[in-house]
Amino acid sequence: MTTARPTLDPDEKKRSAEEREAQLLQIRHDAENAVRRSAAEIEAPRERGLPSAAAAPGYYGLPVLKTPPWTWEIPIYFFVGGAAGAAAVVARVEEWNRAEPGLVRDARWIAAIGGAISPALLVSDLGYPRRFFNMLRVFKLQSPMSVGSWTLVAFSSSAAAAAFLSTVRRRSGGLPRVFMNAADMVAAISGTVLATYTGVLIGATAVPVWHENISILPIHFAISGLSSAASILELRGHETPALNALGLAACAGETMIGAKIELDKRPASAPLKTGTSGWLTRIGGMLSGPLPLVLRVIAGFARKERSVKLRKAAAISSIAGSLITRAAWISAGKVSAKNPRLELRGVGLPGNNRATPTRGEI
Amino acid sequence: MNTTTAFLTDSTLCIGCKACEVACKEWNGISHDGFEWSGLSYDNTLGLGHSTWRHVKFIENGIVPGLGGNAPETAAWAFSSDVCKHCGDAGCLEACPTGAIVRTEFGGVFIQPDVCNGCGYCVVACPFGVVERNPEDGRAFKCTFCYDRQLAGLKPACATACPTESIKFGQLDELRLEAQERLEELHGRGMHDVAIYDPESVAGIHALFITRGDPERYNLPPQPEVPTVYLKKGWTSAAVGAGLLVVGVFAAFLGTQK
Numbered sequence: 001m002t003t004a005r006p007t008l009d010p011d012e013k014k015r016s017a018e019e020r021e022a023q024l025l026q027i028r029h030d031a032e033n034a035v036r037r038s039a040a041e042i043e044a045p046r047e048r049g050l051p052s053a054a055a056a057p058g059y060y061g062l063p064v065l066k067t068p069p070w071t072w073e074i075p076i077y078f079f080v081g082g083a084a085g086a087a088a089v090v091a092r093v094e095e096w097n098r099a100e101p102g103l104v105r106d107a108r109w110i111a112a113i114g115g116a117i118s119p120a121l122l123v124s125d126l127g128y129p130r131r132f133f134n135m136l137r138v139f140k141l142q143s144p145m146s147v148g149s150w151t152l153v154a155f156s157s158s159a160a161a162a163a164f165l166s167t168v169r170r171r172s173g174g175l176p177r178v179f180m181n182a183a184d185m186v187a188a189i190s191g192t193v194l195a196t197y198t199g200v201l202i203g204a205t206a207v208p209v210w211h212e213n214i215s216i217l218p219i220h221f222a223i224s225g226l227s228s229a230a231s232i233l234e235l236r237g238h239e240t241p242a243l244n245a246l247g248l249a250a251c252a253g254e255t256m257i258g259a260k261i262e263l264d265k266r267p268a269s270a271p272l273k274t275g276t277s278g279w280l281t282r283i284g285g286m287l288s289g290p291l292p293l294v295l296r297v298i299a300g301f302a303r304k305e306r307s308v309k310l311r312k313a314a315a316i317s318s319i320a321g322s323l324i325t326r327a328a329w330i331s332a333g334k335v336s337a338k339n340p341r342l343e344l345r346g347v348g349l350p351g352n353n354r355a356t357p358t359r360g361e362i
Numbered sequence: 363m364n365t366t367t368a369f370l371t372d373s374t375l376c377i378g379c380k381a382c383e384v385a386c387k388e389w390n391g392i393s394h395d396g397f398e399w400s401g402l403s404y405d406n407t408l409g410l411g412h413s414t415w416r417h418v419k420f421i422e423n424g425i426v427p428g429l430g431g432n433a434p435e436t437a438a439w440a441f442s443s444d445v446c447k448h449c450g451d452a453g454c455l456e457a458c459p460t461g462a463i464v465r466t467e468f469g470g471v472f473i474q475p476d477v478c479n480g481c482g483y484c485v486v487a488c489p490f491g492v493v494e495r496n497p498e499d500g501r502a503f504k505c506t507f508c509y510d511r512q513l514a515g516l517k518p519a520c521a522t523a524c525p526t527e528s529i530k531f532g533q534l535d536e537l538r539l540e541a542q543e544r545l546e547e548l549h550g551r552g553m554h555d556v557a558i559y560d561p562e563s564v565a566g567i568h569a570l571f572i573t574r575g576d577p578e579r580y581n582l583p584p585q586p587e588v589p590t591v592y593l594k595k596g597w598t599s600a601a602v603g604a605g606l607l608v609v610g611v612f613a614a615f616l617g618t619q620k
Contacts, residue, residue, distance in 0.1 A: 021522075025523070027388065027523045058579075059579075060403075064490070065486075065490075068482070069494075086607060127499070134477055142456050145458075192603075195607060205483075211587075214595050214599065215596075218596060218600035220603075223603070226607055243614075245614040246611065337486070344578040
C-alpha cells in the first residue's frame with residue numbers, strides 16, 4: 001500500500017517551465033531508445049499472422065468500477081436520518097391530531113437529535129471535512145448528494161427549532177403556536193425527503209446492485225425509517241395503539257420487500273443473496289420484517305403485560321433490522337462494484353456459465 | 363470556434379513503454395503507487411486511480427510464442443494506455459454536489475482541487491472507475507487533461523512524451539475523422555478486428571481509443587451509463603415512499619382513535 005505523501009521533488013518548484021518541458025522530451029527520448037535497442041531482436045514469422053487482443057474479455061478479472069469509499073458513518077447516517085425524518089412526520093401529524101402531548105414531544109426530540117447527529121456523521125465521512133460548507137456552494141437538482149445536503153440543512157434547523165420552541169412554550173407559555181407549527185411543518189416535509197432520498201443517492205450511481213434496485217430503494221428506506229421511528233417511540237414508553245399499527249404496517253412492508261429481494265433472480269442482485277453482504281441483507285430483512293411482524297401479531301392476542309413486552313421486543317428487533325439493512329446495502333454495493341462481469345456483459349468470464357445476458361436481464 | 367480538444371489513443375501503436383505514465387506523474391507531481399509486484403504481466407499499477415492518471419494495460423494473448431512478429435520464444439502482447447474518458451455527458455460532473463467538477467473551455471472534465479471536499483460521490487458515479495479518493499489527502503483526483511498545459515497552448519504531458527504517437531492530441535472532431543481513417547487503413551491491412559471506442563451512451567468521449575476486438579478485452583464497458591438516467595425512477599420511488607410515510611402515519615393515528 002502507498003504510505004508516502006506525494007513525493008514532490010523539493011527542487012521541483014525551482015525548475016523553470018523550460019526545464020520541466022525538456023524533461024518530458026527526455027522521457028520520450030529514453031523510451032524511444034529503449035525500443036530501438038530491442039527492435040533489432042524482432043523477427044517476423046509471417047505465417048503466424050498478426051497479433052490479436054486477449055482471447056478472454058476483462059482484464060485479469062480486475063474491477064471496472066471503483067469501490068464506494070464510504071465508511072461506517074454512512075449506513076448509520078442512513079438509519080439516523082431515516083428515523084429522524086419519519087419521527088418529524090409523526091410529530092406533525094400527532095400535533096395536528098392533538099392526541100398525546102408526550103408522544104409529540106418525544107417525536108420532536110427524536111427528529112431534533114437525529115438532525116443534529118446526521119451532519120456530524122456526514123462531515124466525519126468527508127475526505128476533507130473542513131470544506132463541509134462547500135456542499136452549500138451550489139444547488140444541483142441532478143445531484144442527489146446536493147439535494148440531500150440542502151434537505152438535511154432544512155431538516156436539522158427546523159427540527160431543532162420545533163423542539164426548542166415547543167420547550168419554550170411548555171415552560172413559559174405565551175409563544176404563539178404558529179411559529180412552532182411552521183417549524184414542525186418544514187421538518188415534516190423535509191423529513192419525508194430525508195427518509196427517502198438516500199435510496200435515490202445510492203441508486204443513481206454506476207454500481208449495478210444499487211441502480212438495478214433504485215425502484216425499491218427509496219420505498220424500502222422510507223418504510224425502514226418509519227419502522228425505527230415508531231419503535232424508538234414505543235421504547236420510550238408510549239403504548240398508543242397507533243404506534244403498534246404503524247409498526248405492524250411497516251413490518252408487513254419490510255416483509256414484502258424482503259421477499260422481493262429473495263425472489264430476485266437478476267445477476268445484479270446477487271450480492272444481496274450471497275456472501276457476507278447477502279447474509280447481512282437476510283439478517284436485516286428478518287429482523288425488520290417477519291420477526292417483529294409475528295411478535296406484534298402475538299402481542300395483539302396476549303394479555304396486557306405480556307403484550308407490552310412483546311411489542312418492546314418487536315421494537316428492538318425493528319431498530320436492529322433497520323440498522324443492519326442499511327449496512328447490508330452499502331456492503332452489497334462494495335461487492336457489486338468489485339465484480340466487472342456486469343459492466344463487461346458477462347461474456348465468458350470465470351465463474352459465469354450463463355449465456356450472454358442482454359441489457360434488460362441485467 | 364470549436365475548441366473541444368481530445369485524445370486519440372491508438373493501441374495498435376502502443377509499445378507499452380509507460381512514458382505516458384511517467385510523464386504524467388512528472389508533470390503533475392503525483393505520488394508513486396507503492397512498489398509492489400502485481401504478478402499480472404508487466405502491469406504493477408493495475409488501473410487508473412487517484413495517483414495514476416495514465417495507465418498502460420498489458421493484455422496477454424496466452425502463450426503463442428512468436429505470434430505476430432515477436433521473437434519466436436516470446437508471447438504476444440497488446441498494450442493500451444488508458445485515461446479518463448472526459449465523457450460528453452459525465453457522471454462525475456453531474457453527481458458533484460459542490461460544483462468542484464467543471465467542464466473546461468477545452469471540453470474536458472476537471473476537478474478543482476480547491477473546491478472538492480472529498481464526499482466521494484463522483485467515485486460511485488463514474489461508469490469507468492476513473493475517479494478515486496486519495497485516502498491520505500481525502501479529495502478526489504483524476505486526469506486534469508493537463509488543463510494547465512492546455513491553457514499555455516501545450517499538448518498534455520502524456521501526448522508530448524509518447525514516442526510512437528500512440529497518444530494523439532488535437533481537436534475532437536478532427537481526431538474522430540482521423541480515427542475513422544486509421545480504422546479503414548488498418549482494416550485494409552488485414553487487422554479486421556480493429557475498432558473505435560467512443561460510446562454514445564455517455565454522449566461520446568473526449569479520449570477516443572482504437573482497440574483490437576471488443577472493448578471488453580480492455581476492461582472498457584461496452585455500454586457505460588451516466589447514472590443520472592436512473593434519477594427519474596429514483597425520485598418517483600421516493601415520492602411513493604414519502605407518500606406512504608405520510609398516509610401511513612395519518613391512517614395509523616386516525617384509524618386507531620376511539
